Amino acid sequence: MKYTVQIVGVGGQGVLMASMVLGNAAMAAGHDVSMSEVHGMAQRGGTVLSTLRFGDGTISPLEPRGGADLIIGFEPVETCRAVDLGNEETTFLMNLDPIYPSMVAAGFEEYPLTEELVGSIRKVSGKVLTIEAGVLAIEAGRAVTANAVMIGAAAAIDGFPLPAELLKKTLLETVPEKSKELNNKAFDLGYATMAGRK
Amino acid sequence: MHMAVVPKEGSRQLLLGNEAIVRGLVEAGVGFASTYPGTPSSEIGNILEVIAPDSGMYFEFSSNEKIALETAAAAAVSGVxxxxxxxxxxxxxxxxxxxxxxxxxxxxxxxxxxxxxxSAHSSQNEQDNRYYATLSMLPMVEPSTPQEAKDMVAEAYRISEELAVPVIYRTTTRVNHARSIVEYGSVGETKAKGHFEKDDRRFVSIPAHARMNRVRLLEAERRAAELSEASPLNFVDGEGGVGIITAGVTYTYVKEFTSGASILKLGFTNPLPERMIADFIRGKKHIIVVEELEPFLEDQVLRICAQNGLAVPVYGKRSGHLPRQWEFSPDTLKGVSTLTEVRETPAPLTGCDVKLPGRPPTLCAGCPHRGIFAATKKAVGDRPHVYCSDIGCYTLGVQDPFNTADVVICMGGGLGTAGGFSEATDQKAIAFIGDSTFFHSGITPLTSALFNGHEMVAVILDNRTTAMTGHQPNPGTGRSFGNVNTAGLDIETVVRGLGVGFVRTVDPYNVKDTIKTMKEAVDHKGLAVVISKRECPLDLKRRKTLSCKPYAVDADKCIRCYTCLKMIACPALIKGRDGTLTIDVTQCIGCGMCADVCPKDAIGEVWT
Known part of the structure; x- marks a missing residue:
């Protein structure tokens, strides 16, 4: 078995943290793990991509285009930009909370409507799951737990090879002591929301 | 983040390549480390800043790479x-x-x-430094994975000590920033102090000594070739009629995404194990050399074939199968799919049909560079000019609406080129340089500008940190780690000390005042230095000392002139589809730059 997750988003959204949680859980489950992260200049508000590959004999930190089993999109435009990382069988887990690029904020470029963005992926893929992680995170108590919501949601996806309990345990080991409770709640909300869709 | 030292032998952790290297240093008992920060190597320094004293190591951020190399050389000739x-x-x-x-x-x-x-993810070029190994005749090792990145450190020290020459340890971004499972070895004994024994014939490089030292270096190179032949870092993986020769991260792509070929995996890549390579090639149907950037291995393989009378075809870059530009990925191997079996991957989905807005990296909300750029542009007006920028966050001034980078070459290059433009053109030369970059290589060009009478403006963007690489301290901030405390050097004092007459320090958050000062500087006959001093808000956030008092727009007063957007273009300023202007309180740090430039006083602090 080999499994590849591509996590995309914007610098500061917690993409690296989420990929660390998934990676550590994969290691705890006994898999070989190989990941690639973006550091440096791209983190200044630019697009961030984290690649996580696990399974027998995994050694390459990069996956070919089209090879992802799961694409976790922390931001709608970035999910659309990453479409070609997936294929017909790929599952898309797409957060719907936008982060406006600076040129959009300044009114020089337009940010597409959410329906257009989701629709454009649905045209090519039958496996698009959407979630409002920011809304759920606020419900959990703090907007910054949106990445915990996303991890919880990923855990509920059909065929996701890492057990939900293990993911949650790894998440809680990763976050600071004082925010364990919040992250626990955010994870559960993400999980329940996605499980409820089945 | 003490993961690099604490864990015991045999335990396993998911480590970044750079974290694995730190662990390698600790296991090898390294007593002295030095750097100037630069991506993709920066995390190593950030970790050493924290752990060096506990592992008995001296560590420093030197003012530039030359000094880093010289200080480390002094340690190594003294037995550390x-x-x-x-x-x-x-x-x-x-x-x-x-x-x-x-x-x-x-x-x-x-x-x-x-x-x-x-692929120059965070760089101004993608030069292939393997040629430094052949140029300097020094041995070189190249890891492929985080585990190798750790393990090769100790092996490279053994090679270095056996040959009594430094070893070049060469990585690429996808090794430094790859993350995988690393199994720890035992922690070595660290010796942080040595003693320098005089030996003029080796260490005093006058011509008579240099001539003899070259002979010794050639002998070391010959012995290095023998070590390379027997090194466990070079090995054959699998059998097959086709041979693939590879090194570094590309080995992982070959290993996972091709099948049926025999792989010669090289970790000791200068000097190459020539007999091993010839033996590997002999009898093969053909050879494919898979390496990023230049045909460094390939050209040597071709020479080895010629010298050994081997008529086996060699494919790679010279044959046009693989590119010389940009990093490889498993996709790149499709270029050799007619030569060996490359794993098929499912067809990628075609891109989405909605026009997506771009998302280039950008200066942060409240970044003081926004203020100094806005003020400089206003002061320069339509006077012919050349903006000579440098390496740091402020290179992002290349973007709209600033366009404050017409030339960027290298560290310190802004000041050097400004001197040239001031003599070779009638355009006003304006250079931007950061505080860390100023100490790295900005002082010497200022002395040259004074010496040669260049009429130019040097703007030193002092944000009190080395921001782009992850907020390392620099000579301007002083040092307070590793049991060493020093005060920061005051840039204004340094510049005055050089003999610059026109020196002004401004707060870029006061945009209007800064415009006035910049006008004086631009009109000044001679060298004018303006120091734009204000802490990097991202660094303040990191140190949890940023106090935010967000601003808001008074819709009744706003006349929608968008001066704030045109001048400051802060990401916290949001122009709605209906033209209304609002401030995103989650991003606004309350710097007040937009309020300062508003002609109608329509932006102010939110009163709570």
Whole structure:
């Protein structure tokens, strides 16, 4: 078995943290793990991509285009930009909370409507799951737990090879002591929301 | 983040390549490490800043890479294992010291890490530093994975000590920033103090000594070739009629995404194991050389074939199957799918049909560079000019609406080129340089500008940190780690001390005042230096000392002139589809730059 997750988003959204949680859980489950992260200049508000590959004999930190089993999109435009990382069988887990690029904020470029963005992926893929992680995170108590919501949601996806309990345990080991409770709640909300869709 | 030292032998952790290298240093008992920060090598320094004293190591951020290499060289000739690390272009800065250090050699092991950046993710070029190994005649090792990145450190120190020369430890971004499972070895004994024994014939590089040292270096190179032949870092993986020769991260792509070929995996890549390579090639149907950037291995393989009378075809870059530009990925191997079996991957989905807005990296909300750029542009007006920028966050001034970068070459290059433009054109030369970059290589060009009477403006963007690489301290901030405390150097005092007459310090958050000062500077006959001083808000956030008092727009007063957007363009300023202007309180840090430039006083602090 080999499994590849591509996590995309914007610098500061917690993409690296989420990929660390998934990676550590994969290691705890006994898999070989190989990941690639973006550091440096791209983190200044630019697009961030984290690649996580696990399974027998995994050694390459990069996956070919089209090879992802799961694409976790922390931001709608970035999910659309990453479409070609997936294929017909790929599952898309797409957060719907936008982060406006600076040129959009300044009114020089337009940010597409959410329906257009989701629709454009649905045209090519039958496996698009959407979630409002920011809304759920606020419900959990703090907007910054949106990445915990996303991890919880990923855990509920059909065929996701890492057990939900293990993911949650790894998440809680990763976050600071004082925010364990919040992250626990955010994870559960993400999980329940996605499980409820089945 | 003590993961690099604490865990016991045999335990396993998911480590970044750079974290694995730190662990490698601790296991090898390295007593001295030095760097100038540069991506993709920066995390190593950030970790050493925290852990060096606990592992008995001395660590410093030197003012530039040349100094980092020289300090580490002094340790290594005094019996202390040392590690100088830098990004690929940093080796250019250190190259003067490197070339002669190779002649002198060292006593305790010394590694010089060059972190190359194919695809220039965070760099101004994608030069292939493997040629520094052949140029300096020094041995070179190249890891492929985080585990190897750790393990090769100790092996490279053994090579260095056996040959009494430094070893080049070469990585690329996808090794430094790959993350995988690393199994720890035992922690070595660290010796942080040694003693320098005089030996003029080795360490005093006058011509008479240099000539003899070259002979010794050639002998070391010959012995290195023998070590390479027998090295466990070079090995054959699998059997097959087709042979693939590879090194570094591309080995992982070949290993996972091709099948049926025999792979010669090289970790000791200078000098190459020539007999091993010839034996590997002999009898093969053909050879494919898979390496990023230049045909460094390929050209040597072709020579080895010629010298050994081998008529086996060699494919790679020279044959046009693989590219010379940009980093490889498993996708790149499709270029050799007619030569060996490459794993098929499912067809990628076609891109989405909605026009997506771009998302380039950008200056942060409240970044003081926004204020100084806005003020400079206003002061310059329509006067002919050339903006000579430099390496740092402020290079992002290349974007709209600032356009404050017409030329960017290298660290310190802004000030040097400004001097040239001031003489070679009638355009006003205006240079921007950051505080860390100023100490790296900005002082010398200022002395040259004074000496030669260049009429130019030098703007020093003092945000009190080395921001782009992850907020390392620099000579301007002073040092307070590793049991060493020093006060920061005051840039204004340094510049005045050089003899610059026109020196002003401004707060870029006061945009209007800054415009006035910049006008004076631009009109000044001679060299004018303006120091734009304000802490990096991202660094303040990191240190949890940023106090935010968000601003808001008074819709009744706003006349929708968008002066704030046109001048400051802060990401916290949001222009709605209906033209209304609002401030995103989650991003606004309350710097007040937009309020300062508003002609109608329509922006102010939110009163709570």
């Amino acid at each position: 294992r040392s590690f100088a690390f830098m990004k690929h272009v940093g080796v250019n800065v250190a190259a003067d010291a490197l070339m002669t250090l190779a002649y002198s050699g060292i006593r305790s092991g010394m590694l010089i890490m060059s972190a190359d950046d194919p």
